[in-house]
Amino acid sequence: MNGVHDMGGMHGxxxxxxxxxxxxxxxxxxxxxxxxxxxxxxxxxxNIDAGRHSLxxxxxxxxxxxxxxxxxxxxxxxxxxxxxxxxxEELANGRRADGTAVATPPITGAMGAALLASVHTYxxxxxxxxxxxxxxxxxxxxxxxEGHTRLPRYARGRFGVVTRYHGAHVYPDTxxxxxxxxxxxxxxxxxxxxxxxxxxxNAADTVSLDLWEDYLERA
Amino acid sequence: MSxxxxxxxxxxHEHGQDVxxxxxxxxxxxxxxxxxxxxxxxxxxxxxxxxYETKIGPRNGARVVARAWTDPAYxxxxxxxxxxxxxxxxxxxxxxxxxxxxxNTPDVHNLVVCTLCSCYPWTLLGLPPVWYKSSAYRSRAxxxxxxxxxxxGTTLGDDVAVHVWxxxxxxxxxxxxxxxxxxxxxxxDALVALVTRDSMVGVVKLAATNGAAP
Numbered sequence: 001m002n003g004v005h006d007m008g009g010m011h012g013x014x015x016x017x018x019x020x021x022x023x024x025x026x027x028x029x030x031x032x033x034x035x036x037x038x039x040x041x042x043x044x045x046x047n048i049d050a051g052r053h054s055l056x057x058x059x060x061x062x063x064x065x066x067x068x069x070x071x072x073x074x075x076x077x078x079x080x081x082x083x084x085x086x087x088x089e090e091l092a093n094g095r096r097a098d099g100t101a102v103a104t105p106p107i108t109g110a111m112g113a114a115l116l117a118s119v120h121t122y123x124x125x126x127x128x129x130x131x132x133x134x135x136x137x138x139x140x141x142x143x144x145x146e147g148h149t150r151l152p153r154y155a156r157g158r159f160g161v162v163t164r165y166h167g168a169h170v171y172p173d174t175x176x177x178x179x180x181x182x183x184x185x186x187x188x189x190x191x192x193x194x195x196x197x198x199x200x201x202n203a204a205d206t207v208s209l210d211l212w213e214d215y216l217e218r219a
Numbered sequence: 220m221s222x223x224x225x226x227x228x229x230x231x232h233e234h235g236q237d238v239x240x241x242x243x244x245x246x247x248x249x250x251x252x253x254x255x256x257x258x259x260x261x262x263x264x265x266x267x268x269x270x271y272e273t274k275i276g277p278r279n280g281a282r283v284v285a286r287a288w289t290d291p292a293y294x295x296x297x298x299x300x301x302x303x304x305x306x307x308x309x310x311x312x313x314x315x316x317x318x319x320x321x322x323n324t325p326d327v328h329n330l331v332v333c334t335l336c337s338c339y340p341w342t343l344l345g346l347p348p349v350w351y352k353s354s355a356y357r358s359r360a361x362x363x364x365x366x367x368x369x370x371x372g373t374t375l376g377d378d379v380a381v382h383v384w385x386x387x388x389x390x391x392x393x394x395x396x397x398x399x400x401x402x403x404x405x406x407x408d409a410l411v412a413l414v415t416r417d418s419m420v421g422v423v424k425l426a427a428t429n430g431a432a433p
Contacts, residue, residue, distance in 0.1 A: 008334030008385065010358040016350050016370050024272045024346055029246035031268035034346075036250060038267060039259045048389070052336050068337065068352045073246060086252055094248040095255045103257035112263030113270040122389040123317060150387045152334055154361065166317065166390055186388055188319075193381075197362055204380035207361050210388035 001146055002153060004060040009154040009197070030069040037076050038115060042107045046079050048122075049176035053148040054079050124183035126168040131213055132187060136162045139219040140189070140211065148176035151215040155207075159219050160191040163208065171212055185213040271346055279310045280343035280393060281414035283320075285407045288398045298322060301393065305343070316342060321384065322395045323421070328375055330368065330383045330421035331392040332360035338386035340393050344416050351420065361385055371422040394421040 007013065025031040040046050046054070054075035055063070063071065080086045090097055107115055132138060142157045143149070150172045169186040190208045193201035239247070253259040283305055287294035297304040301318035318340065321329040333339065334357050339347035350356055360367050364381045368374070375381065384392045396418040402410060417423045 005335055007354055007358040008332075008360075009362040010354075011362075013354040013358045016353060016355045016359075016367065018350050018371075019348070022348050025268070027240075027243060028268075029243045031271065032246050032250055032264055034271065035264040035267035036253060036259055039263055040253075043258065055336065064354060068349065070242060073242065073249070077249060080249075080253075085258065086256070090252055091248060094251040096252065100256070102255075105257055105260040105263065107263045108260040109262040110266050112260075112266030113274070115263075116267060116270050116275070121317070150335060152385070152387065154334075164319070166388070169317075169388060172388075186390070188390075202365070202377060202381065204378070205364065205382070206380070207383040207385060209385045210390050212388070 001056060001148065002144060003056045004063050005056045006153050008152045025069075026067075029073075033069050033073045033076065035112065037072060039105070039107055039112070040076065040080070042115060045083050045085060046076075047175055047178075048120075049148060049170075049172040050079070050178065051075065052172075053176040056148065122170040123167050124170060124181065126183050126185075128168075128185075130165050130185040130187070132162045132165070132185070132216065132218070134162055134164065137219045138162055138187075138189060138216045140209075141215055141217055143215070145173065147173065149173050149215075151211060152209070154196060155189075155191060155209055155211075158191055158195050160189040160195070160209075162187045163190045164188040166210065169212070171214070173212075173214070186210055187213070187216070189216070275342060276345040277343070277414075277416035277419065278411065279308075280340065280416070280419045281411045282308055282310075282407075283343065283393065284395050284414045284419065285410035287320075287395055288410055289407045294322075294395070297395070310342070316340060316391045317389055318343075318391050318393060319384075320393045320395050321382065323397050323424070325379070325397070327380050327382060328368075328373075328421065328424075329392075329394045330360060330364050330381060331386065331394060332357060332383060333386040334358070334361055335385075335387060338389075338391065340391035343391075343393055344419055348416075368422060371417065373423050394419050396421075396425050399425045 037051065055071055058071060058074055137159065139159050140151060140155045140157060143151065164187065166186040168183040171182040171184050174180050174182040188208050189211050190206050193205035193207060194203060196207055254261055287297050293304065297320045301320040305318055323329055337347055337352040339351060341347065361383055364383050365375060386392060413425060418425045
């Protein structure tokens with residue numbers, strides 16, 4: 001979707017604010033939100049792509065003004081409501097409605113830390129051979145899907161060169177909508193800064209993106 | 220829910236005398252509900268928070284960089300297949316993402332960003348800092364990397380190529396900074412202390428005088 005989250009190349013978003021003494025979590029609730037998202041993911045109620053899509057669909061004004069973990073909180077809450085796991089009334093009360101079932105958590109106690117240590121791989125074996133090889137010239141397609149995509153607007157329609165093949169990876173454009181992993185070849189594609197931003201850019205500079213095969217066409 | 224008013228610096232106040240912030244109360248309500256439903260175990264939440272705060276941090280990435288500096292064969296393996304080379308090092312509580320290592324040289328400077336969200340090699344560097352996740356960094360790192368670098372005090376000549384890596388997939392990028400001059404006599408353990416988080420994102424170069432900065 002052409003959302004405010006797709007901000008590569010935008011101007012006017014201010015200076016970079018640097019805190020040399022930044023804590024891991026600014027308040028304890030930030031850590032609870034981070035942990036809850038990971039534990040809910042263990043249920044399969046959210047996946048990495050669906051979680052990102054929930055963030056992208058926050059109201060643009062809120063997306064820009066909220067802190068990072070405020071966005072995570074809203075996205076998690078919206079996801080649990082959308083999935084029918086909780087109701088607005090339960091949320092207001094902080095407890096489940098009378099007579100509803102109690103589940104058994106799949107991840108308990110110290111398993112939480114082990115969850116972080118477990119391997120989350122998004123590489124999959126597929127029969128199809130990759131269409132492109134290192135050095136091939138490609139063009140990022142001009143697409144404007146209303147759903148989730150990882151092809152930023154600033155690269156659409158631009159010409160680049162394949163520099164690395166990563167194997168087949170889970171396709172976010174379907175996985176975000178719980179429509180299957182649909183793994184397909186993933187490549188690093190290098191674009192010159194001048195191709196993306198014009199002649200004012202330094203001739204030596206480049207920007208590389210990791211792009212799935214469906215995002216590309218031969219050029 | 221998503222339309223509720225939030226404040227930009229909405230820290231909770233549990234360590235002070237103030238009442239908890241509205242956001243802290245909202246999180247507490249959600250956690251209580253998810254626990255009540257059996258969807259979340261609070262002890263598992265405790266374990267996750269503890270792991271992030273005490274076990275996962277930039278020392279992991281610094282170890283990889285220091286080994287690459289001191290062992291040319293390891294560096295060659297790291298640049299060829301970072302996922303496998305990082306697997307050679309035993310970290311506590313660390314996922315093994317699909318990794319690419321990119322090397323800074325006198326001619327090439329690498330910079331990592333995620334324009335679409337906040338993708339970051341957190342198992343090697345810890346959770347990303349606020350500036351990395353900020354709209355300012357995400358918007359400008361791709362269109363004006365040299366301006367961004369200058370804000371971090373890093374000025375590069377026009378003859379140095381800047382290679383920006385926008386983390387758009389489940390591939391994570393680690394910058395191997397240049398080894399500072401004057402560190403020839405240091406062993407791997409001593410070098411680990413010199414390698415900063417920011418140098419492994421690519422926003423700064425390392426000086427021999429760097430302490431254990433972020």
